[in-house]
Amino acid sequence: MVKKLLTLQTLLLAAGTIFSWSRVVVQFQTFIQRYGTIFRIKDCAFPNPFVTACFYGSVAFIVALVWSGVILQSQTPNPKSERYLRNFLLFCIFFALSVLTFEFLTYYKVFRTSAPIVSCSPGVFPLYTPCFIGMLFFLASYLVARYITKQNPQISAISK
Numbered sequence: 001m002v003k004k005l006l007t008l009q010t011l012l013l014a015a016g017t018i019f020s021w022s023r024v025v026v027q028f029q030t031f032i033q034r035y036g037t038i039f040r041i042k043d044c045a046f047p048n049p050f051v052t053a054c055f056y057g058s059v060a061f062i063v064a065l066v067w068s069g070v071i072l073q074s075q076t077p078n079p080k081s082e083r084y085l086r087n088f089l090l091f092c093i094f095f096a097l098s099v100l101t102f103e104f105l106t107y108y109k110v111f112r113t114s115a116p117i118v119s120c121s122p123g124v125f126p127l128y129t130p131c132f133i134g135m136l137f138f139l140a141s142y143l144v145a146r147y148i149t150k151q152n153p154q155i156s157a158i159s160k
Contacts, residue, residue, distance in 0.1 A: 001151055002077070002148055002151055002152050003072075005144055005147060005148045005151065006068065006071060006072045006148065007072060008144050009068050009072075009141050009144040009145055009148070010065065010068040010069055010072050012137060012140050012141045012144065013061060013064050013065040013068050013137070013141050014065055015137060016061045016064075016065075016134060016137030016138065016141070017058070017061040017062055017065045019130070019133060019134065019137065020054065020057055020058040020061050020130065020134050020137075021058050021061075021062075023054055023058075023120065023130040024049055024052075024054050024055055024058045027046075027047075027049040027052065027054065027055075027120065028049050030046055031044075031046055031047075031048060031049055034046055038050065047119065047120075047122065052119065052120050053095075053096075053099040053119070053120060053131060054120035054130055054131065054134075056095075057092070057095070057096060057099075057131065057134050058134075060088075060092050060095070060138075061134070061137070063088070064085065064088060064089060064092065064138075064141065067081070067085050067088070068085060068141075071085065077152065079152065082145070082148060082149070082152070083149065085145060086142065086145035086146060086148075086149060089138055089141050089142040089145055090142055092138040092142075093135060093138045093139055093142055096131055096132075096134055096135030096138060097135065099119075099131050100126050100129075100131055100132060100135065102119075103119050103126040103129060103131065104126050106119065106122075107123075107124075107125060107126055119131075
């Protein structure tokens with residue numbers, strides 16, 4: 001049962017990785033077409049993908065996917081690694097929620113700032129952004145990891 005759940009978790013993270021990188025690649029293409037370089041940060045109509053939360057969320061998806069894949073492929077279960085992955089996924093959810101909060105505040109013009117745009121989709125309602133969808137992938141993966149913890153007594157003992 002735990003192996004099936006680990007497979008589901010890895011598949012969810014793979015889908016999240018594909019989704020997030022499909023968005024980031026488009027951002028890079030748009031930015032390079034517009035500016036001809038990836039090194040421009042200031043005075044950009046489109047944010048540089050390296051300074052957006054989407055890029056860092058995409059990197060987090062790759063880290064979580066590789067981590068989950070290593071756990072899935074291991075012959076002996078590593079409860080400590082599974083617990084750390086679960087905690088990393090929880091951190092990713094909080095990161096995405098903080099970005100969404102910032103996007104809501106920016107969308108509703110709660111505060112004005114001259115800081116560079118870090119949103120992946122400036123001007124788009126936050127629940128339609130890639131960040132929200134990525135957060136849902138992280139949340140689903142976290143819930144599976146949480147269920148794995150409940151199913152595996154070794155992990156539950158370490159968690160307490």
